[in-house]
Amino acid sequence: MGTKQRREREKEALRQDILDAARELFVKEGYENVSMRRVAEKIEYSPTTIYLYFEDKASLLYAICEETFAKLAKRMETIARDSDEPIEALRQVCRAYVDFGLKYPNHYKLTFINHPQHPQDDKRHLREESMGMRAYGNLRAGVEACISAKKFRETNVEAVTQMIWAGGHGITSLLISMPDFPWVKKNELIDLMIDTLLEGLSG
Amino acid sequence: MGTKQRREREKEALRQDILDAARELFVKEGYENVSMRRVAEKIEYSPTTIYLYFEDKASLLYAICEETFAKLAKRMETIARDSDEPIEALRQVCRAYVDFGLKYPNHYKLTFINHPQHPQDDKRHLREESMGMRAYGNLRAGVEACISAKKFRETNVEAVTQMIWAGGHGITSLLISMPDFPWVKKNELIDLMIDTLLEGLSG
DNA sequence: ATAGTATGTTTAACGGTGTTAAGTGAGAGG
């Protein structure tokens, strides 16, 4: 009867348990420093059980990143909707991106820094539907709005989007991966970057 | 007699052989994908021999990075010496930085992207005398020249230097770690970033 | 009710990793 549905619910629950355990460990100690055996220990199952729910360690990671980046994409969309001045909206989208990275440094590392080494064809992160790409799309929309409103000198949407992304990513990734460097105050640095880029783009 | 000196020469030669083998493998296949055993095989010694010359795998890496970043620092110094227009000099220093990263992507990864995870206290890369820091110092000098010549609105040398670094690093690291992303033409992107930053900084 | 099957989980193992402790063997010094 309903046993089939119950079973399915239980399977889904375990899948979520694995995800939760892995997220906590990955975020606390970093992907590279957490073994499948440790994740298994945390959920009190044998290591191989995880492989019944996820293809491999990278897939586990990917699932977690998608979850988290969905949040970023959503926040970006909210900002875009709630603002009508395109430059101000773009500025806030950039802030949201950097703040997000600094708030979830290990998630950020996983999708944008460590990422999929290069074992042949792990291009999941680049799929149109991936959350990382959705976030990129939101940034792109913000840039497009500015260009449509004739606020920017340069009109190559793709180039401007990628440059702004690189600016945000540069700050985020450096702050994350070199925490011991004598940085000036974080907010000052972030604002200087965003302001300088927007100023430089404005006709 | 001179045997002691000969021995010392031979030791030094082997040390260099190890370095050469490791460099070639690391650069070709990436640090993470090369094992100590493979390095040993290449020089036709047993794996443990390497540990008589280098403390561990990370130290081997560090030595290689220092070598390579010395080159970058040198090139930057040459550019600075051969130019008298400070903005143009800074532009070229930035180009040199990015070009260098794209030319030696695995070296770049090693010092600025992957680098010392966070096992307590591997702050070698941040030592004043390290070559990476020397390169940073060169960038800083370029920025200082522009500020002294009253070319920039913002006058916080450290903040401007770090922002420009972040801009260059953002582009370099994204191009390196996401080679499959549909980037616009590399040179266009690099120039757009540098031009926009310099334009945005100019009063 | 019993036999058979599908399902979820575990045990054991493979081939790898960085690293260390103990052993070997050739050449220098007495």
Add this chain to the structure above:
DNA sequence: CCTCTCACTTAACACCGTTAAACATACTAT
């Protein structure tokens, strides 16, 4: 000629991601 030093190797440790095979339980069909 013997001893000792020291560069080097062998063997091992404790891990890693992953897979094939065994197992136990719970459902199905006779």
